[in-house]
Amino acid sequence: MASYLTGLMISVYYTYTRAVIGGLDYGGKYALVVFLAAMESIPGLLSVIFGFVSDVAGRRNALLAGLVSSLILVAMGFVEPRFYPIMAFGVFTGYTFFWASLYGVILDYVEGRGRPLSLFGLAGSLGWSSGGVITGLISNYGPLAVFMFAGLSIGLASVISYATFPRSLVVREKPKLDSLVRGIRSVIVIFIAYLLGSAGVSIYINSMGLRLFEVLGGDMMLYGFLFSTMTGLLGAISRPFAGMLVDKVRPEAVLAGVFATYLFSGIMVTLHIPLFLIILIWLLPLYPFYETSALTTSSRRLPASLQSTAAGIVGTGSSLSGFVNAVASSVIGEGGFHKALLIGVSLLLISLLLLVFVLTGEGKRNKGEKVMGNTRPLQPM
Numbered sequence: 001m002a003s004y005l006t007g008l009m010i011s012v013y014y015t016y017t018r019a020v021i022g023g024l025d026y027g028g029k030y031a032l033v034v035f036l037a038a039m040e041s042i043p044g045l046l047s048v049i050f051g052f053v054s055d056v057a058g059r060r061n062a063l064l065a066g067l068v069s070s071l072i073l074v075a076m077g078f079v080e081p082r083f084y085p086i087m088a089f090g091v092f093t094g095y096t097f098f099w100a101s102l103y104g105v106i107l108d109y110v111e112g113r114g115r116p117l118s119l120f121g122l123a124g125s126l127g128w129s130s131g132g133v134i135t136g137l138i139s140n141y142g143p144l145a146v147f148m149f150a151g152l153s154i155g156l157a158s159v160i161s162y163a164t165f166p167r168s169l170v171v172r173e174k175p176k177l178d179s180l181v182r183g184i185r186s187v188i189v190i191f192i193a194y195l196l197g198s199a200g201v202s203i204y205i206n207s208m209g210l211r212l213f214e215v216l217g218g219d220m221m222l223y224g225f226l227f228s229t230m231t232g233l234l235g236a237i238s239r240p241f242a243g244m245l246v247d248k249v250r251p252e253a254v255l256a257g258v259f260a261t262y263l264f265s266g267i268m269v270t271l272h273i274p275l276f277l278i279i280l281i282w283l284l285p286l287y288p289f290y291e292t293s294a295l296t297t298s299s300r301r302l303p304a305s306l307q308s309t310a311a312g313i314v315g316t317g318s319s320l321s322g323f324v325n326a327v328a329s330s331v332i333g334e335g336g337f338h339k340a341l342l343i344g345v346s347l348l349l350i351s352l353l354l355l356v357f358v359l360t361g362e363g364k365r366n367k368g369e370k371v372m373g374n375t376r377p378l379q380p381m
Contacts, residue, residue, distance in 0.1 A: 001156075002102065002158075003120050004126055005127060005156050006102075006154060006157045007127025007128040007129075007130075008127035008134070009073075009127075009131075009153035009154040010127075010128060010131070011127060011131020011132060011135070012150040012153070013091075014227075015132055016135050016146045016147075016150075017036065018033065018209045018213065019135075019213060019223060020081050021033050021036070022210045022214065030207065030210060032081075033209075033210055034328055035326065036084055036085045037203075037322070037325050038322040038326035039085040039089045040091075040322070041318050041319050041325060042092075042319055042326075043089060044315040044319025044320075045316060045323075047100050047313075047314075047316040047318070048184070048309060050096055050097040050100045050101070050312055052306070052312065054101040054308040054312075055104065062097060062101035063105075063158055063161045064158055064162055065094050065158070066094060066095065066098035066157055066161075067155055067158050067159075068090070068093070068097075069151070070151040070154050071151065072087060072090040072151075073147050073151035076091070076147045077146070096319070098158060100315055102161055104311050104312075105165065105166065107295065107307040107311060109166055111304070114244065114245070114247040114292055114296050115240065115244055115247055116243070117295060117296065118239040118241075118243025121291060125235040125236035127153075129231070129233045130229075130232070132226075132229035133229050136221040136223075136225070139220060183301070183309060186301045186302070187302075187313060189357070189358050190354075193351040193352075194351070195321050196321070196324065196348075196354070197348055197351030197352070197355075199321035199324035199347050200262065200266075200344045200345065200347030200351065201262055201344075202321060202322075203340055203341070203343060204265070204344045204345075204348075208269065211269070212279075212282055215275055226282065234283055234285040235285050237285070238285040238289070239288045242289040242291075246293050251292075251294075251296040251297040251300070252297055252355060253359055254289055254292075254293035255294055255355060258290045260348075260352055261286055262286060262348050263345055263352060265281050265284060266341050269281055270341050270342070294314050295310075298310040299311075324347065
């Protein structure tokens with residue numbers, strides 16, 4: 001339920017804010033939506049710190065951080081769209097602490113396995129799917145109704161996850177600061193690749209979201225159906241396959257494949273292609289593979305006592321990508337869809353090359369160890 005309600009909140013929030021900005025009649029709206037995405041991402045800069053604090057102080061109490069997001073979301077119903085980035089910073093600060101703690105619990109509980117992690121994520125995808133239609137229905141009652149609904153969803157998710165905390169995880173050895181340093185060093189190259197790739201994916205998704213709203217002629221119901229409902233349903237269907245894939249193939253390789261697909265899709269949509277192709281590309285269920293592979297990559301390289309930190313590393317990568325997006329928004333300026341996608345594709349290309357470097361380097365090292373008769377597990381870069 002916590003996963004479902006969190007997905008529902010994110011869906012309602014994203015669908016409504018992007019639709020409101022998409023309906024603005026001035027050339028700088030693409031820069032505004034990228035800046036909003038930056039403010040949503042930047043609080044995650046502290047995600048690894050929040051995750052470590054959660055691991056040390058106790059993950060259960062940290063789950064109540066979602067109540068902070070709940071209150072600020074309600075307050076967003078009283079402000080104009082130009083103030084959304086400021087409010088979003090507060091919303092996602094609380095959400096980041098909650099998210100790192102929640103996923104730390106799940107990663108620890110499932111011991112880094114992809115399939116059960118993907119089933120937890122499936123509930124979130126169903127929440128995202130529900131949010132598209134719900135937003136279309138309640139948007140007629142004004143922004144306060146929409147943001148109150150979103151705030152109630154994350155508030156309930158926080159309380160439910162606190163109340164149902166697994167008893168088996170109550171007693172856990174508290175990690176020390178030096179273990180945090182070792183953990184970060186073990187994922188540093190992948191972290192940089194994820195940072196840049198996350199920025200590219202964010203630019204791709206947000207720019208495609210606005211473009212979709214434009215080509216649909218501003219039809220809020222149809223937009224919500226395609227933006228959230230269909231992507232959520234397809235994402236839910238693909239979640240188990242994402243989990244099975246990262247359990248059979250190295251998650252780093254899956255992540256590289258996802259970035260390559262986003263890159264190719266970004267190039268395709270900048271061409272003059274029919275509307276139905278734009279919709280089909282938008283509906284590609286890539287995000288479940290992206291999220292599952294990123295989380296399992298981090299989880300498997302850190303010990304059980306640092307699983308909130310492992311989730312936090314992924315969150316911090318997304319956060320730092322917000323700074324990249326903030327710079328990108330100034331470069332895009334009054335530019336349109338094609339310029340935004342060009343920047344996103346460039347970032348995805350760099351991240352893809354970094355992941356290829358990691359996979360090639362570790363593959364050669366592993367091959368050398370086999371030749372020498374060494375059967376130790378593959379060491380991370």
